[in-house]
Amino acid sequence: MNRVLSIAAVTLRTAVRSRIVVFMMLLLVFILTGLPSAIRGDGTLTGYVQVLLSYTLGFAGFILSVVAVWTGCTAVSSEIRTHQMDLVVTKPVPAVQIWFGKWLGILALSLALLLFTFAAAYGGLRWAMIHRSASEVDIQKLREQVLVAREKIAPRDEGLEERAENLYRLRQAEGAVPEGVAPSTARRIIADDLRLQANSVPPGYGRRWIFDFGSSVKDRPLFLRYTFSASRPEIEGLWTAGESGSRDQAVRRVTEASGGVRTWRIPSAAARDGSLTIEFGNIHEEPATVIFPPENPPVLLLYHDSFEMNFLRVFCIAFIRIAVLAAIGLTAGTLFSEPVALFFSAWMVLLLNIGRYIRAMAATDVFFPVHDGPARIPGLLDRLLHLFFAALDGLVRPLQSPDVLGAMAAGEWVSWGLVAAEFLVKVLIFCGLLAALSSFVLKRREVGLPA
Amino acid sequence: MAENASNPVIAAADLKKVFRDFWRRPKVRAVDGISFEVSRGEVFGLLGPNGSGKSTTIKMLLGLLFPTSGRLRVLGESPRHVKTRSRVGYLPEHSYIYPHLTSEETLDFYGRLFDLSRRERRRRMEQLLEMIGLQHARHRMVGEFSKGMARRIGLAQALINDPDVVVLDEPTSGLDPIGCRQVKDLILTLARRGKTVLMSSHLLADVEDVCDRIAILYNGKIQAMGPVRELLEEKGRSRITLPELSPEAMARVLELLRKEFGEEPELEHPRRDLEQFFLDVVEKARRGTQASPPKKEKLAGYLEGEDLLQKLAAPSTTETKREEPPPSAPPPAARTDARLSHLLQNGPDNE
Amino acid sequence: MNRLVNILLLLAAVGLILLAGARHEELRRLKMEYEFTLVDPVENASxxxxxxxxxxxxxxxxxxxxxxxxxxxxxxxxxxxxxxxxxxxxxxxxxxxxxxxxxxxxxxxxxxxxxxxxxxxxxxxxxxxxxxxxxxxxxxxxASAELYRELAWIFHHKVSGVTDQAHWFYKQQWADEMERALGGATPDFEALETRADALDRYRLEPAFMQQVENTYGPLDWRLPQAHAIYWAAKGRPFARGFYEVALDRIIFDSLAEAFRRGKLFRDDERGVFINSPNLDLLPRVQAAYAKALADYPEEDSIRRGHENFLREAIMIIYSHNRVRQARELFADLKERYGSHIEADTLEEFIPAATADFLDKRAPREALPLIEGALYQSALWSALGEADLAAGHRQLAKLYWDHFMESAVSEEWIERMALPPLEELAAKAEKQAADYLQQMP
Incomplete structure (x- = not known):
């Protein structure tokens, strides 16, 4: 441990002396002090705080990522280039200890910078709350919808899958499933159809969702977030929440545009016994069907714990991500020479950031469709590309993670479970694998090769 | 660990090193089948012009490069073995020390890599700084050092672990004559303390002064190897050194020699070598400017084996096997004395 | 020597930069001339x-x-x-x-x-x-006509129009802001010059406002139409092709709108905030339409717009009890678009237009329409606008008459339960009085 710590200390000192790192640190300070006065929210305190949080932390996170990757890449490769490494590997230090020492050194630097960043962002937030004028409504909205950690509750499962399966069997028995249609396709079509039916609300009809949350709501308001589309630009609807006929039932009549994402604040009294029934009635005069997109059903947002706890958890996840980037840089620096390592890790970081596109590519069968013609059967090239992207997706997906900054800025709960999962997958498993790979390579690398 | 007095500390057999390019095509045959052995307490020199394979050989000895073929053992083990490294000290050809650490921090850092306790590191650091004469620069960044100072601190870090094998790549390069002399004396002292020293140099005088045996490398091959004395001895010729004689006495001696050998002996006054003369002059000048007498160059205490008794009291696996000289070993005498006694010990009289 | 070389190099560098700078404008001009770039270089960038x-x-x-x-x-x-x-x-x-x-x-x-x-x-x-x-x-x-048009359009359509369910709120907010910034409906533009800072926020130039006022006024500058006209007029000199028509259209459409609702009653004490027609603008609208019709003879939509405007204007003028002016307008309508007009006199035109208007509505809307007109009449009367009061009273009677004429049967009238006009008028008067009373 003594060795690891001493290597970490020297790595930290080397990093602090790097011009790039110093430049990045100055940039960080510049952003953290300058950005709050430069950003434009949507004109409300709530909007400002949301932009402040996601921008300062987002930008700072980007800079810290660059610092972590850069110091990681250079920590080993530049010492090999300058032969400083000669004097380390000729001492009785196992390669894995060198790797961990370097990693810890970068983490120490990152931790210090991250602490500074989060402290500055929190300070900026408090400052804004004191010094920016805002209406009572706005401040209440801020406290209830941003500066909290709210759990997202999805509506109760309505057994659609089961109904779809039953229906499929029935259709099959009736011989209604055309020949040549794969069972999976037929099932999917039936299920999609059912889902769409269940979520379409014709004029004069209603739709009901039940939300189970099992815990008390602690006298905090609940928030229903929903979106719908309709054939008219604006729709008149009636929302109710809670026991019908009860004094505590919340009712709201709305005229709302199709397509937007909306939030309804429901008093806590409406919720009882750990569940809440919500209904939407389509009371539009002219015939217009309202569709709640099945893939994006209404969700209920429920107070879980404080913003500060959420902030802490997001901090942990941010740190974990930086640790991963540092490990990637360090491994690249162990495997390759400095410029190659930088190039390689830049690619790795890019791959991690375009996970969504890779997933989309992995789901593609035909990459070069024939225009204005019948659908093409995938050829060899398509299969190869599909295989390539599927493999890439498999590689990258475990390292993907939800947008916690966005979630925090939207007042959504980031759970300790997520923190633990990130730690397990990214730090223990992924960084562990990188450490093993790196020390394997470092042990077998001829450090003394002439440059 | 296969190590006892009779086994060589360093053994290389048919060692080859071929550098390859990106496409794995052989580019340079840097070391081409060399074999040598170095015994305990020996000072072994690798000589050769630039690019002859000295540094490559040394780097292989340290596990920084891997032999393409051949067998290489240091202290009976592969040089890449972590345990071997704890008993080896290495001074590289150039200063590869972190420039932003101070002298103290440098020694502390490398000390920690050997897992020395804080107290031990402190003690050795003090002694080493005194030995290399850098106490005044203990808080200065190594990056600001002159080449000579950097060399000294490099030497100090090579000795921080009290190594059994010291590998010195061009130990005297960049040093002034005084520094050179000090380093050479240090090497001799180390050897006397039972340490094995392998050094490379292209400064022939240095090698001649300190090495017991040398190997001359050229083009990756050993062209000549053996004890320095043997290699340099002119067989069939002798030299007698006498005090200044009166003309009569001289005439008698010459006459006697003429009669004995039948040929005319050469007569000349012996000359001091330039190094010795330079050192004397500087020493004299220093006496004139300094009130206090100069410190004697002194080996770091722990290298002297001053803690041997301690070590014997609490034997550990490695230390018990070491055959340290007795703790009562005489302190290093003045330089000339040291050389003299060295010569007496290894000189022709004893052969 | 070395220093001399350094100095010379430095001088050379400075000289080259200056030379490059001097050539810059010329290169830019050539770039523009040969259209090397898709987009003109930006001026005034921070x-x-x-x-x-x-x-x-x-x-x-x-x-x-x-x-x-x-x-x-x-x-x-x-x-x-x-x-x-x-x-x-x-x-x-x-x-x-x-x-x-x-x-x-x-x-x-x-x-x-x-x-x-x-x-x-x-x-x-x-x-x-x-x-x-x-x-x-x-x-x-x-100098982008496109952007002037977009800005004017937001004022003209989003704020001044009625498509947005919150348009009333926009109008109130804008009027509040402008009242604070300008100090009234028609500000003293010369006085504004001295405190142009207050208008900087809105990037309004008093001198140009004055110009707009002179050309198209009298405008109530608290209303969005005035600003739509301001920005359209400001962009007009840069407009070519499509944007000429587009900006002109915003100008006469906004003018027409200002005629319809360009008079603002604001009583801060009682919190009353009512739009009513700005009849003084009629000559300006007419002039703007006349110019547009002359400028774009091939634009059919302008003619149709003008015709609709005239029909509407006649009704508005008539509801203000200005029968003579209404008659003049009718003559104009008849002269220009006679082929579309069946009525020969204003007396024929008004009931026909009313019937036309009412027929487009469901019978159950009749009562609210009549009540609305009577209520307005009562309100205007209380606010001292005798002409308006009389005009609306006339409208209510027209609606009532039309409804009774179109009644299909006695039974039907009974079922719809339309009370006598007098009864309705009394009720409306009471409502108006209550409304004004309630105001703090």
Missing amino acids: PLVAFTTVALGGFRGLAADALWLRATRLQDEGRYFELVQLSNWITQLEPGFGPVWAFHAWNLAYNISVKYSEAEDRWRWVQSGIQLLRDKGLVYNP
Whole structure:
């Protein structure tokens, strides 16, 4: 441990002396002090705080990522280039200890910078709350919808899958499933159809969702977030929440545009016994069907714990991500020479950031469709590309993670479970694998090769 | 660990090193089948012009490069073995020390890599700084050092672990004559303390002064190897050194020699070598400017084996096997004395 | 020696930079002349924007695309709070590219505003759209007719029009702001010159306001129509082709709208805030239409617009009890669009137009219409506007008569239970009195 710590200390000192790192640190300070006065929210305190949080932390996170990757890449490769490494590997230090020492050194630097960043962002937030004028409504909205950690509750499962399966069997028995249609396709079509039916609300009809949350709501308001589309630009609807006929039932009549994402604040009294029934009635005069997109059903947002706890958890996840980037840089620096390592890790970081596109590519069968013609059967090239992207997706997906900054800025709960999962997958498993790979390579690398 | 007095500390057999390019095509045959052995307490020199394979050989000895073929053992083990490294000290050809650490921090850092306790590191650091004469620069960044100072601190870090094998790549390069002399004396002292020293140099005088045996490398091959004395001895010729004689006495001696050998002996006054003369002059000048007498160059205490008794009291696996000289070993005498006694010990009289 | 060389090199560098700078304008001119760039170089850019656009070079398009993708995604996800910021950045990355400004301003003012239920929220987004064009876009592109048209359009259509369910709130807010900034309906423009700072926020120039007032006035500057005209007039000199018609159309449409509701009654004490027609504008509207008809003889839509305007204007004038003026207008209508007009006299035209108007409505709307007219009449009377009161009373009678004439049977009338006009008038008077009483 003594060795690891001493290597970490020297790595930290080397990093602090790097011009790039110093430049990045100055940039960080510049952003953290300058950005709050430069950003434009949507004109409300709530909007400002949301932009402040996601921008300062987002930008700072980007800079810290660059610092972590850069110091990681250079920590080993530049010492090999300058032969400083000669004097380390000729001492009785196992390669894995060198790797961990370097990693810890970068983490120490990152931790210090991250602490500074989060402290500055929190300070900026408090400052804004004191010094920016805002209406009572706005401040209440801020406290209830941003500066909290709210759990997202999805509506109760309505057994659609089961109904779809039953229906499929029935259709099959009736011989209604055309020949040549794969069972999976037929099932999917039936299920999609059912889902769409269940979520379409014709004029004069209603739709009901039940939300189970099992815990008390602690006298905090609940928030229903929903979106719908309709054939008219604006729709008149009636929302109710809670026991019908009860004094505590919340009712709201709305005229709302199709397509937007909306939030309804429901008093806590409406919720009882750990569940809440919500209904939407389509009371539009002219015939217009309202569709709640099945893939994006209404969700209920429920107070879980404080913003500060959420902030802490997001901090942990941010740190974990930086640790991963540092490990990637360090491994690249162990495997390759400095410029190659930088190039390689830049690619790795890019791959991690375009996970969504890779997933989309992995789901593609035909990459070069024939225009204005019948659908093409995938050829060899398509299969190869599909295989390539599927493999890439498999590689990258475990390292993907939800947008916690966005979630925090939207007042959504980031759970300790997520923190633990990130730690397990990214730090223990992924960084562990990188450490093993790196020390394997470092042990077998001829450090003394002439440059 | 296969190590006892009779086994060589360093053994290389048919060692080859071929550098390859990106496409794995052989580019340079840097070391081409060399074999040598170095015994305990020996000072072994690798000589050769630039690019002859000295540094490559040394780097292989340290596990920084891997032999393409051949067998290489240091202290009976592969040089890449972590345990071997704890008993080896290495001074590289150039200063590869972190420039932003101070002298103290440098020694502390490398000390920690050997897992020395804080107290031990402190003690050795003090002694080493005194030995290399850098106490005044203990808080200065190594990056600001002159080449000579950097060399000294490099030497100090090579000795921080009290190594059994010291590998010195061009130990005297960049040093002034005084520094050179000090380093050479240090090497001799180390050897006397039972340490094995392998050094490379292209400064022939240095090698001649300190090495017991040398190997001359050229083009990756050993062209000549053996004890320095043997290699340099002119067989069939002798030299007698006498005090200044009166003309009569001289005439008698010459006459006697003429009669004995039948040929005319050469007569000349012996000359001091330039190094010795330079050192004397500087020493004299220093006496004139300094009130206090100069410190004697002194080996770091722990290298002297001053803690041997301690070590014997609490034997550990490695230390018990070491055959340290007795703790009562005489302190290093003045330089000339040291050389003299060295010569007496290894000189022709004893052969 | 070395120093001398250094100094010489430094001088050479400075000289070359100066030379390059001197050639810059000429190169720029040539670039423009041969149309080497899609977009004109940006004028008036702030140092940061100038630096970013130059530093990013060709990559700034890429950066703008990336931000744009993010904006689209956030918009889909309903996370609107970032969009003002993103729109600002995207547009400033392509500061000289008009359509980008137009799109983002329109997106903010139209697409996002309607996603909100509260009028305050909607107004904020409409303002964001206005600000993006007015405070940024037009600063970088002071000669872009396109951007003037977009800005004028938001005032003309979004704020002044009635398509948005919160349009009433927009009008009130805008009137409040303008009242504070200008001090009244028709400000003293010369006095405004001395405190132009107050108008800087709105980028209004008193001198140009004066010019607009002289050409199209009297305008109530608290109303959005005046501002639609202001910005359209400001952009008019830069307009070519499509934008000439587009800007002119905004001008006469806004003028017509100002005629319809261009008079603002504001009683802060009682909180009354009512629009009514600004009859003084009639000659201006007529003149604007006459000019437009002359300028664009082939534009059929202008003729149709004019005809509709005349029909509406006759009714409005008539409801103000200005029968002589109404008669003149009718004569004009008959002369220009006689083929479409069956009525020969105003006396024939009014009931026909009323019938036309009422027939388009469901029978159950009749009662509210009559009540509405009577209520307005009572209200105007209480506010001292005798002409208006009389006009509305006349309208109510027209509606009542039409309804009774079109009645299909006695039974039907009984079922619809339409009370006598007098009874309804008394009720309306009481309501109006109550309303005024309630005001603090």
